[in-house]
Amino acid sequence: MTDQTPALRLEGIVKTFPGVRALDGVSFTVMPGEVHALMGENGAGKSTLMKVLGGIYDPDEGQIFIAEQPAVMTSPIEAKAKGVVFIHQELSLADELSVAENIFLGELPRKSLGRVDWGKLYADTDAILKTLNVGFNAKTRVGDLSIANQQMVEIARALTVDPRAVIFDEPTASLTDAEKVVLFEVISDLQSRGVGVIYISHRMEEIFKITDRISVLRDGQYRGTLNTAETNEEEVTQLMIGRKLDLSRNEATHEMGEVALEVRNLSCGDLFHDVSFTVRRGEVLGFYGLVGAGRTEIAETLFGLRDPSAGQILLDGEEVRITSPQDAIRRGISLVPEDRKGQGLILGMNCRDNMTLPQVDDMTAGPFVSDGAEVAIFDQYRDKLDIRTPGWRQLVGNLSGGNQQKIVIGKWLSMHPEVLIVDEPTRGIDVGSKSEIHNLIRDLASQGYAVIVISSEMPEVLHVSDRIVAMFSGRVMREFTAEEVTEDSLIQAISGLTGSGAQVA
Amino acid sequence: MAELTKKGIGGFIARHGILVAFVLFMVGFALANPRFIAIENISGVIRSSAIIGVMALGVTFVVIGGNLDLSVGSMMSFSTIVVLDLHDKLGPTLAIPAMFAMTLALGAFIGFLVGYLKLNSLIVTLGMLSAIHGLTLTYSGGKNMDIDDKQGTWFSIFGQGNVAGIPVPILMFALLAVVLTLLLSKTPFGRKVYAVGGNGTAATFSGIPRARVVFMTYMISAFCVATAGLIQASRSLGSQNTVGQGLELEVLAAVILGGASLLGGSGTVFKTVIGVLILGFIQNGLLLMGLAFYAQYVVTWVIIILAVWLDIAAKRGRLWSPIA
Structure with a gap:
């Protein structure tokens, strides 16, 4: 950070939607050559902030500065022209076209009569690809590339302008470990060119590995910026969650019965591995984890929609093989x-x-x-x-x-049923009905049902569960009882970090 | 692009367009030629609609289950040729069950491909249309099939007989319509057909054996085709290899006219019967007005396209929409 003019500065950004103050005076500065993490729970306002920056939303109040020059973003194209480029989680490439055509899509170099200047196109593309040090060339068909290399094409597209700030939104979601290393090298290269990088991710490990500073949003408000070198996971988690959630924790008010369902070392291809747990009658077992952690796939396996590749399922102590949903229903699942x-x-x-x-x-x-x-x-x-x-x-x-x-x-x-599995019980449901459904789930447990609740919402899992299984990337990281669980230990477990007593995956 | 309100005349036409058009046609035909509403003419129309009608009953199950069956015309030719051939070889008593078994085997094959292997029903049944045609020609050696002793067989009863003054084809159509109405609207199986066509994934998640249900709809369709083939063979006691050619489109037209959605999950047997009658009366009316027979192919398709358009218009509540 030799240059003291910020690459990008947001000041007092306010954005309201009917009934919601999505962004409440957020300020945020990215220096050139810095990797700056933006963190927050789902709904904290990260996406809204990025959409303001990308010209998709107009802010109600506040100002964006690029190199200290006030800038008004009215569209993603304008944002790019001003040097603010996004690398999205979902790639937007045309599979059938070449790398070069994708990179310069919409702005292909022309010769007379509107003919494409293929020579210049390929030369320009190869020049950019060379700086990225990739193993494919301008003429490669994009559909033939791996996801990681397709992401490189997106990055190359960003480099056709001289970017001041590049925003990565969950870039490692679908990358292997080896591919991540390459991505991190590219980010560090951008850094050395003096580009400001905003890095959005839930994965603490990556955040601590590659970022210089961490800014945290909560409930649409800016909660502070920490120097990565001087902080730790606990402090960041504390900032993200803030006050102790005032949702009443579940307290067991009834007797637990026998074990209704036991799963031993269950695996299913690449989807989940070596998963073990039990559910008793009268108990709610929560499954918490990021999307793609394998929770839904476990439910589908128990319901006979997928064949497990290894492991056992026991109902009332007897091993069963569940071959179809009809079979699962007959057995009370x-x-x-x-x-x-x-x-x-x-x-x-x-x-x-x-x-x-x-x-x-x-x-x-x-x-x-x-x-x-x-x-x-x-x-x-x-x-x-x-x-x-x-x-x-x-x-x-x-x-x-x-x-x-x-x-x-x-x-x-x-x-x-003997065992009721509820996957995302309140997705897309308004707040009032949400608590009704939560109470219903508690009631069912007290009536003696064995209930499994899968949820991506932490307050929900904490509220309804007697025990919580934390999953990361297809594996059970840790199991908590309602008494011992804390928000930050849960966040750490589902981010693939080892908390106290956790199993190393 | 005005919004069609419930009270607006446009909205009424959008929702009941087919019935409105039918009434207008009927009144027009009756004014143009009084013979149109004579009892003999009406009975004649119903009798000649019976073959298409019987097949349409079966295709209704397939369509409500979310699939198509374009093979019924060609399969009906097969049934007709087979039963005529076996009539002289085995006698009518054995020929009829043998023909039903062979036709059901074809239905089972289609049902296996679409239901269990989950292949696209349009491709499968379009392919079977052609394949069964080839099968029929191979079976008959390309020759027309005739019964030797046309006077001395009781086999003619299904196509030419009368019971209590009502032609047997009409009785068979009516009986099958009643049985299949009960099956579709009153039994657990019928409920499953609607569920599978309405949302196959949700049906699977509710423990409905989707593949078996789809398989059964094609078996029902094949049974209806065999019945139609029986009526056809019995009526003429001799037949060309191509007797059912093109009927799959008229059958589909009747089902859509009745209001079954091509997306699956909606329609009834009763509505299909109405669709069959509408199609039959319009074709008959046009013929009485002197329209050349060949022009009927054109008119039939105009009617089908109109029906599909009105079906979509009724769903989105307007006659035209810039999106979807």
Whole structure:
């Protein structure tokens, strides 16, 4: 940091959406040649801030300065022209085109009559690729490259302008360890050219390895900047979470029963490895981890949708092989899937028919489905779960998210399962219905169901679980009891860091 | 691009366009030629619609289950030729169950490919349309098939007989419609067909054996095709190899006219029967008005495209939309 003019400075950025103050006076400075981490929980405002910077959102208040010159960003193209370039988590490349065409897409060099100047295109591209030290050339088809190399193409695209600031958004999400090393070299090269780098990631390990400073957002507010060399994971986590969450912790108010489900050393290809846990009747077992940590895949394996490659599943102490969802249902395992509309419900079907679908074979009088039996089931669970709908004839697609989720839960409760797995119980559900669903899950446990809750929301997991399994990259990192768990130990566990007593993956 | 409100005339046409068009056609035809509404004409239309109608009943199951069946015309030729051939070799009593078994075997093959191997039903049944045609020609050696003793067989009852003054093809169509209505709307199997067509993934997540359900819809379709082949063979007691050619499109037209969504998950047997009758009466009316037979191919397709357009318009509540 020899140059004392900031590469990029945001001052007092405010952005509100109806009902939400997404950014509340955020200030943030990136020096040239610095790698600056931006951290915060989901919903802390990181994405909103980056969208303001990239010209996708207009800030309500505040000012952006590039090299201390005020700048107004109205579009991503303008942001790029001003030297602010984004490397997104999802790549946006045309697979069928060459590396060169992708890098200069929309601005291909021209000769007379609008013909493409291929010679100049390839020469310019190879010049950029040379600085990145990559193993492919300008004419390579992008679809033939690995994900890591495609990311290099994105970076090369960023270098066609002379960037002042490059923003990496979760760049290592789909990279192998070896590929990460290459990426970090490129970042350090950008750094030595005097480019300011903003690095967004949840992975503490990377943050501490490559960044110079760490800025933290929480609830849309700037919470401070730390020098990476002078801080530690605990301090950063503390800043991210802030006050102790005032959500009441779950306190066991009832007796636990026998072990209903035990999983021993279960593996499934590359999706998860050597996973072991138990769930008792009357207990809620929480699964917490980042998206892609393998939690949903475990649920799908227990529900007979995937074949495990190794390990055992035991129901009431007896080893079982679950071959299909029908088989799982017969054995008393139910799954409320994460994608409510895509996997949980038939939106064009009415409420009653959705709820009774798995047991329609048993709802017959003679060869025909008995209307009376179906309506009785629906009425019972509508009252029990407080489902608000004008009547059973209402199409499920017309209900609110919370009521739709209750239909899915009712569908399985009416089957009297032994083990109920709920994947992301409150995704896309408003705050009021959220706490209703949380209470419902607690109630089910107290009625003696063995419940597994998979969630990406920490407050939710802390609130409903008796025990919590923390997963990272397909492995169980640590198991916590409700008494011993803390937010920062949980964050550390799911970031792949070893906390006290953790297993090294 | 005005929004169609529930009370607007446009909205009414969008929602009931097919019935409105049908009524207008009927009134127009009746005014143009009073013979159109004579009992004999109406009975004649229904009887000649029976073959397409019977096949449409089966295809309704396939379409509600979220798939297509374009092989029914060619499969019907197969059934007709086979039963005529076996009639003289085995006698009618054995020929009929043998033909049903062979047709069901074809249905099982398609059901396996689409249901269990999850191949695209359009490709599979389009391929089978051609493959079964080749099978029929191979079986018959390319020759027309005729029953030797046309006077002395009871086999003609299915196509030419009357019971209580009602033609047997109409009775078979009606009986099958009633049975399949009950199957689709009242049984657990019927519920599963709607579930699989409405959202196959959610059906799987509810423990519905999706592959088996799709397989069964093709078996039902094949059973209906065999029945249609029986009526066809019995009516003419002799047949060309190409007797069912092109019927798959009329069958599909009737199903769509009835309002089953090509996306799956909606439609009923009753609506399909209405679709069959609409198609039959419009074609008959145009014929009575002196429209050349060949022009009917054009008119049929205009009607189908209109039906599909109105179907989409009804769903999005407007006749035209810039997106999707």
